[in-house]
Amino acid sequence: MNASFPDKVLQLVASVAETDEVRANLDLPLYDNQLFDSIRTVELMIRIEEEFGVKISPAEFERENWGTPRKIIADLERRMQVNA
């Protein structure tokens, strides 16, 4: 896994949440601050599949795993390792 992976993820998260604050504060609660909702969640799933080729099934998705930018990075790193 190369060093820029978290940066790439944050770029996608910032684009979907429409704020750069997600890069400044990795513990920002995304759903509580209404930066993320269901539609944004699936939008990020689509962008992640396009960017990294990782397919995430909404029917098996737990919202808590994507609660903050840091959690999203951790979740994706885990998925990429499983896939690798």
Place this chain on the structure above:
Amino acid sequence: MNLIDQIDHWALAAPNAIAHISGDRRLTYSELRRRSDALAAHLADRFGDDSAPIAVLGHREPEMLIAFLGAVKSRRPYVPLDTVLPLQRIDKILAISRPALLLTPEYVAELSGAPTPAPATRAQRDDPFYILFTSGSTGEPKGVIITLDCLEHFVAWMLEEQKFTPLSETFLNTAPFSFDLSVMDLYCSLVTGGTLFSVSRDLVANPKMLYRALGNSGATTWVSTPSFAQMCLVEEKFAQAMVPRIRRFLFCGETLTAQTAARLLERFPQAQVWNMYGPTEATVATTSVRIDYSILETYSALPVGRAMPGTDVFVVNDAGETLATNERGEIVIAGPNVSPGYLGRPDLTAAVFFEHCGRRAYRTGDQGRFRDNLLFFEGRMDSQVKLSGYRIELGDVEANLVALPSVRDAVVTPVIKNGAAQSLAAFVVLSGRSAASHFELMQALRRQLGERLPVYMLPRKFVFLDAFPLTANGKADRARLAQSL
């Protein structure tokens, strides 16, 4: 058709049939009738025949249905309010509609307990049946009056066209009751002895639970905005095997794309896909067309169809003259499904409603054209936008932003992606300097605005400026602001 009798008769014909499922709660037709009769008797007894509306505030509780029917059985219209609305918005709506009573699910349960026969006088054809509030351009919501006659025409058309099987349909209810798309599933279901399966906010927030609920719903008739179905389609398992009984998808409220329709036809080979169109002012929907492969092959932008029988839809120019096929103009609707107007606002009513050949008519503010005898919707003529099917006047958001003490001036524009509005952006001139960061300012404004407007009306992007660029006339240059995004 006699809508109320038709609903009531299921209490005798199929007393234990399930009228509504919401979470783990079930309501039978027998209970619906007994409780709505009792509530109506209470309302008539307590308020006499003043015909003031009954406001109903809740989410997807079975008591909502009891309250709606209880109100009309006491010859009063109801005003449906969803708990997603902030208190200040609710207060504005209550100030305009001046209800005799504000009901909540708990209160309905309390008032409908003791079996009492319904009052003798209930809603008549020309009485208001419900009053639905939508965004108004000055920041004041406006209440669209729908009569029993309007609703009966709409439901009769749906029954004729869709040929629902009595006592065997399950309708998916995805829109809140304060959004008139829900009127389609609610009354088509109740009139045919069907089951209304409500998808609550909690389910939408949790995709895993949502798909499980869809799978367990037994739904035969899907009613939603295209956005909702698009979201569901991201899951590959969302297909006939997940919702095996599904026979039709009915879409209204925003543009259905050819891509969404094609994917649905592919994944649900046993289901039909219907595209419908119509403003709240003409009772939910006025035109419809079944989208099949031949329509998909012929048109890249999908038609919204043909008018319901007995109603005329035409396209006019600025002078009000009817235009020929393929000419673009404003869509006008004339017929028995057109509302008598806005509650307490003769000024707003006179601006858009008129009489045409002895029938009520409504200038929609929508642009469109006819091609091959099919209507095509081509956007708005004014600054109204649709987000996930919700109708939003940009002026409404601006007026509520400017009402905040820290805001001196505001311009709100839609953020357009792939030709459709995706969210709102607010350009704000603050009243004073602030040491807060951009993010802190934005969150503070969203929080304050969220006390006045429902969450779907909140801008997602905020741009803070010292002053707005001006047009030659000295007005804020909206086009330049929108371009700067």
